[in-house]
Amino acid sequence: MLKVLTELAQHVGTGLQRTPKTLSSMYFYDDAGSRLFQQIMALPEYYPTRTEFAIFREHGAAIAAALAPAAGGEFALVELGAGDGAKTKLLLRELLRAGTxxxxxxxxxxxxxxxxxxxxxxxxxxxxxxxxxxxxYATALSQLRTWPGSKAVLFLGSNIGNFGPAERLDFLRKLAAPLAPADRLLIGFDLQKDPRRIRAAYDDAQGVTAAFNLNLLTRLNRELGADFDLAHWQHYTDYNPLTGAVRSYLVSARSQQVHFAALDETFDFAAWEVIHTENSFKFTLPQIHELAAEAGLRVVHSFTDAATDFADVVLAIHQE
Structure with a gap:
């Protein structure tokens, strides 16, 4: 736990000195944050989870066939960020049913x-x-090189959208590096659609997403001895259909100072100054093909829901 706290303290000390101030969404997921995200996934506005479920229910057998090695032999299905594995269980059942x-x-x-x-x-x-x-992820990816036999790597839930463009390309190249020609990736991409639907998914009417974002400040109060007064902070989200970027912020509703006991440091916030906490990029299918090519990958199959809201894309390394 000490190592995690030290990393969190270092991240906060660096992020709050930037312009604009930033904190990583990876720190959303303490116990309370994880519970809130489970609630978010059940909200009527939050379409990504149930849409990806629908893809797995409709195309599960075809996805399993696209991932399994044609020649048989040892095969590992590696999932990055497995969580509760709810969607993946549909795929696991299909692989078991096929005798893989x-x-x-x-x-x-x-x-x-x-x-x-x-x-x-x-x-x-x-x-x-x-x-x-x-x-x-970094440790797991370094271990993939030593795994025997074929492998398929899963990165579901539109988590790829949390990376900025440069980080996203770097991450995909690292995913591609340990892969052999017979190996596969399965990545979930949230697709561009009605901008109002996208924005509502990250700013729901019940305020659960706001509570999720603000919980980050509660965590900093608890773990780093900060003194954020949540009554003077707001959640704000915007979506830019030109770039496909949803950006979430914590907004200081007044001029204030926040002290961090663990850092022995105080940070000044102007009225209406923001802390950028999350990106969630949305894609088009042509953009996915272009991104794959840049990362040394190629699209093998694309599975979408009936409304083309979401895509689960099977990728392989590009061979000359």
Whole structure:
């Protein structure tokens, strides 16, 4: 825990000195944040989760066939950021139904989340071979090179949209680096659509998304001894249909100072100054093909819902 707190303190100390001030969305997910995000996924405005579920329900068998190696042999299904594995269980059942010999390797930085997932899988899918990996993405990716046999790497839930353009390209290149020609990636992309629907998904009428964003300040108060007064902070989200970027902010509603005991430092906030907390980019199908090519990948299959709101895209390394 000390290491996590130290990393959080260093991140905050750096991020709040930038212009504009920034904090990473990776720190949203303490216990309270995780519970709030579960509520967000059930909101009527938040379409991405149920839409990706619909894709897996309708195209699960075809997705499983696109990921499994044609030649058979050892096969690992590696999922980055596995969480509760709810959507992935649909795919696991399809692979088991098809008689595919494989090992499921969920990757998550949370040991608690991993314990819960493994226990649920043992109960629901007792025939499944599970090799859990408690690590961050960078560590997991470095280990992929040493894995025997073929592999398919899952990165679901439109998490790719949380990266800015340069970070996104770098991340995809790192994903591609340990892959052999027979290996596959499956990445979820939220597609561009009615701008009003997109914005509503990140600023719901019940205020759950606002509570999720503001919970970051509660976490900083608790873990770093900060003295944010949440009564003087607001959640704000905007969507730019030209760039496909949803950006979320915490807005200081008055001129104020916030002291961090863990940093022994005080930060000044002007009235209506923002802290940028999250990006969520939306894509077009041509953009996905262009991005794949830049990263040394090619699109093998694209699976979308009936309304083309979301795409689960199977990728492979580009061969000359």
């Amino acid at each position: 010999a494989f090992t499921y390797a969920p990757v998550d930085i949370s040991a608690g989340a991993m314990t819960g997932l493994v226990a649920a899988l043992q109960q629901e899918l007792p025939d499944l071979q599970v090799a859990p990996v408690v690590a961050d």
